[in-house]
Amino acid sequence: MNASSINLAVIPGDGIGPEVIAEAVKVLEKALAAEGVTLEQTHYKLGAQHWLETGETLPDEVLDDLRTRDAILFGAVGAAPGDTRIPSGIIEREMLLKLRFSLDHYVNLRPSRLYSSVGSPLANPGEIDFIVVREGTEGPYVGNGGTLRGGTAHEVATEVSLNTAHGVERVVRDAFRRASARPRKHVTLVHKHNVLVYAGHLWKRTVEAVAKEFPEVTHDYLHIDAATIFMVTDPSRFDVIVTDNLFGDILTDLAAAVTGGIGLAASGNINMDRTAPSMFEPVHGSAPDIAGQQKADPTAAILSAVLLLEHLGYTGAARKIEAAVIADVEARTGGPRSTAAIGDAIAAAL
Amino acid sequence: MNASSINLAVIPGDGIGPEVIAEAVKVLEKALAAEGVTLEQTHYKLGAQHWLETGETLPDEVLDDLRTRDAILFGAVGAAPGDTRIPSGIIEREMLLKLRFSLDHYVNLRPSRLYSSVGSPLANPGEIDFIVVREGTEGPYVGNGGTLRGGTAHEVATEVSLNTAHGVERVVRDAFRRASARPRKHVTLVHKHNVLVYAGHLWKRTVEAVAKEFPEVTHDYLHIDAATIFMVTDPSRFDVIVTDNLFGDILTDLAAAVTGGIGLAASGNINMDRTAPSMFEPVHGSAPDIAGQQKADPTAAILSAVLLLEHLGYTGAARKIEAAVIADVEARTGGPRSTAAIGDAIAAAL
Ligand SMILES: CC(C)[C@H](C(=O)O)[C@@H](O)C(=O)O
Ligand SMILES: CC(C)[C@H](C(=O)O)[C@@H](O)C(=O)O
Numbered sequence: 001m002n003a004s005s006i007n008l009a010v011i012p013g014d015g016i017g018p019e020v021i022a023e024a025v026k027v028l029e030k031a032l033a034a035e036g037v038t039l040e041q042t043h044y045k046l047g048a049q050h051w052l053e054t055g056e057t058l059p060d061e062v063l064d065d066l067r068t069r070d071a072i073l074f075g076a077v078g079a080a081p082g083d084t085r086i087p088s089g090i091i092e093r094e095m096l097l098k099l100r101f102s103l104d105h106y107v108n109l110r111p112s113r114l115y116s117s118v119g120s121p122l123a124n125p126g127e128i129d130f131i132v133v134r135e136g137t138e139g140p141y142v143g144n145g146g147t148l149r150g151g152t153a154h155e156v157a158t159e160v161s162l163n164t165a166h167g168v169e170r171v172v173r174d175a176f177r178r179a180s181a182r183p184r185k186h187v188t189l190v191h192k193h194n195v196l197v198y199a200g201h202l203w204k205r206t207v208e209a210v211a212k213e214f215p216e217v218t219h220d221y222l223h224i225d226a227a228t229i230f231m232v233t234d235p236s237r238f239d240v241i242v243t244d245n246l247f248g249d250i251l252t253d254l255a256a257a258v259t260g261g262i263g264l265a266a267s268g269n270i271n272m273d274r275t276a277p278s279m280f281e282p283v284h285g286s287a288p289d290i291a292g293q294q295k296a297d298p299t300a301a302i303l304s305a306v307l308l309l310e311h312l313g314y315t316g317a318a319r320k321i322e323a324a325v326i327a328d329v330e331a332r333t334g335g336p337r338s339t340a341a342i343g344d345a346i347a348a349a350l
Numbered sequence: 351m352n353a354s355s356i357n358l359a360v361i362p363g364d365g366i367g368p369e370v371i372a373e374a375v376k377v378l379e380k381a382l383a384a385e386g387v388t389l390e391q392t393h394y395k396l397g398a399q400h401w402l403e404t405g406e407t408l409p410d411e412v413l414d415d416l417r418t419r420d421a422i423l424f425g426a427v428g429a430a431p432g433d434t435r436i437p438s439g440i441i442e443r444e445m446l447l448k449l450r451f452s453l454d455h456y457v458n459l460r461p462s463r464l465y466s467s468v469g470s471p472l473a474n475p476g477e478i479d480f481i482v483v484r485e486g487t488e489g490p491y492v493g494n495g496g497t498l499r500g501g502t503a504h505e506v507a508t509e510v511s512l513n514t515a516h517g518v519e520r521v522v523r524d525a526f527r528r529a530s531a532r533p534r535k536h537v538t539l540v541h542k543h544n545v546l547v548y549a550g551h552l553w554k555r556t557v558e559a560v561a562k563e564f565p566e567v568t569h570d571y572l573h574i575d576a577a578t579i580f581m582v583t584d585p586s587r588f589d590v591i592v593t594d595n596l597f598g599d600i601l602t603d604l605a606a607a608v609t610g611g612i613g614l615a616a617s618g619n620i621n622m623d624r625t626a627p628s629m630f631e632p633v634h635g636s637a638p639d640i641a642g643q644q645k646a647d648p649t650a651a652i653l654s655a656v657l658l659l660e661h662l663g664y665t666g667a668a669r670k671i672e673a674a675v676i677a678d679v680e681a682r683t684g685g686p687r688s689t690a691a692i693g694d695a696i697a698a699a700l
Contacts, residue, residue, distance in 0.1 A: 089544030155515035165505035194439030225603035253575035
């Protein structure tokens with residue numbers, strides 16, 4: 001069923017992106033070679049540095065070229081916080097979000113798991129093992145808003161959250177499908193329907209309707225404010241969280257913090273209909289302060305490659321890398337290792 | 351300067367609201383009597399129970415009557431989660447939010463402090479003592495949105511966040527003013543300006559402009575997702591947070607969790623221009639599951655009364671109650687006390 005080669009787009013990006021992606025590619029190549037699968041790579045120069053050199057964010061030809069690949073492995077983009085040469089948010093919106101929206105990455109999948117060797121900031125974290133299915137193509141992220149009388153005392157700025165039955169239903173169904181395949185089979189919808197009535201009720205009604213297709217899956221509802229409380233007082237209660245683009249952004253960073261930091265948090269921007277390649281990226285940013293120093297943990301990038309393999313159907317290779325990552329993480333004693341040393345150790349363990 | 355009587359509106363509300371408000375009133379009366387100030391009270395029946403009996407949320411005559419009072423002490427409103435007789439969110443929007451918006455409560459003030467005797471879910475919380483100045487009258491809370499083709503496969507639901515220079519500037523200036531009076535003199539703006547460009551830039555530009563009026567106050571910026579990470583990894587870094595209505599809702603529940611729970615979290619919905627009475631309420635909800643059992647902690651309600659006294663200028667009485675509350679909380683050993691016992695102890699200590 002699987003092809004004997006993967007046509008992979010690699011976008012290393014800025015800061016620590018190239019370093020962590022090098023390790024993810026190293027591990028991917030090794031795991032796939034063992035299965036007789038070739039990894040064909042096309043590298044793309046994109047990101048803040050590329051913008052500084054060329055003024056390009058994501059030209060349409062590059063986007064079209066990316067469409068011809070099987071999947072995209074993405075590092076991180078973003079300039080140093082103090083760098084005023086780059087208009088704020090332009091790379092995020094015109095490149096990262098443009099990719100997510102253009103390639104219809106409607107499932108932004110973010111698993112959270114607490115490894116026994118990894119310290120949580122929580123005193124009694126308990127067992128944490130849940131996934132967040134964050135909507136990736138609509139909500140407050142659509143960029144629909146404006147400014148009236150900008151810069152005057154009468155300025156009005158708007159942001160419009162757009163939510164469609166089509167967009168909500170497909171991601172809710174994906175969440176129930178994933179829950180159905182997990183031991184606890186539970187979906188929690190997170191929203192704020194007591195205030196955001198129109199969007200909130202669309203989400204709530206959709207969950208009620210889709211739940212009927214999955215009688216084996218239980219579900220409940222939490223307002224976003226209550227969900228952040230439970231994320232620190234009882235994160236074990238979560239199995240599958242489904243939520244909108246903005247609430248998902250907030251909850252997954254909090255979840256990463258609670259499970260020991262974004263050095264381990266992987267994500268997939270997935271087009272489940274396979275009308276365009278999906279994109280896999282660590283949740284962390286480009287961390288310019290430690291870039292080029294081999295200090296970054298490539299684990300989040302490697303776990304993102306695991307999600308990539310799962311999506312493409314290479315389940316065997318995915319499970320092998322995941323097992324090697326877990327063994328590596330569980331054996332950590334706290335001593336510092338270089339980015340490459342971690343990648344080498346995981347590759348060697350395959 | 352202060353009047354010798356306070357004309358107080360009391361809205362006990364639902365669930366544990368009446369119990370905790372009774373203790374707050376008890377403590378207020380005692381503290382004010384010592385200063386020769388009379389507390390005139392007018393009680394208002396409002397909330398979910400009242401809606402069930404009368405179909406009324408907040409009639410205009412009641413709102414007009416409330417306008418004649420010096421301040422409002424508010425308990426909590428909301429039906430039991432499973433109660434399907436009440437349309438979801440109607441009490442919140444047509445009563446609580448209607449009060450905040452109609453009375454122009456633009457400063458939603460929420461202090462967070464970790465008491466040494468109170469357990470935090472964090473392993474190493476450090477010292478926590480910050481305030482959140484949450485905008486209270488605009489943003490995504492304006493109720494501006496709609497549904498097109500509701501209930502069909504082509505439904506579109508929108509939510510519009512409205513932000514004005516007037517609304518942002520007054521709350522940002524309030525935050526800087528409060529920071530200027532605190533030892534650390536630091537303001538953190540929390541938003542998501544890399545995605546919510548129009549609103550985000552209005553907030554950011556306003557902070558830059560207002561900061562010039564307060565050269566003694568330092569300031570920085572965090573995206574909401576990063577702010578939730580710091581809330582669990584390094585909450586000590588915060589002094590004054592200023593943010594919009596929705597991000598403030600999320601951050602203050604998380605902050606309450608991190609500082610040991612919403613049993614201690616007080617809030618003020620403040621109209622700093624004094625064109626209408628301000629309203630003081632515990633952050634917690636009506637907790638119908640423990641209502642009428644004297645199990646609720648009235649401390650959040652009592653600390654809300656402290657904010658009320660501060661707002662009305664009764665600083666001496668405010669400091670006395672606050673000292674009594676801190677002594678009571680710091681002396682806690684974990685044994686259960688009734689709602690009234692806690693109120694009695696704090697009143698006795700005055
Ligand atoms: C960089 C930013 C636009 C992005 C987002 O908000 O989605 C990031 O925070 C993330 O979570 O992937
Ligand atoms: C009840 C609800 C409308 C309210 C809000 O979202 O503001 C509450 O969560 C709060 O924080 O006071």
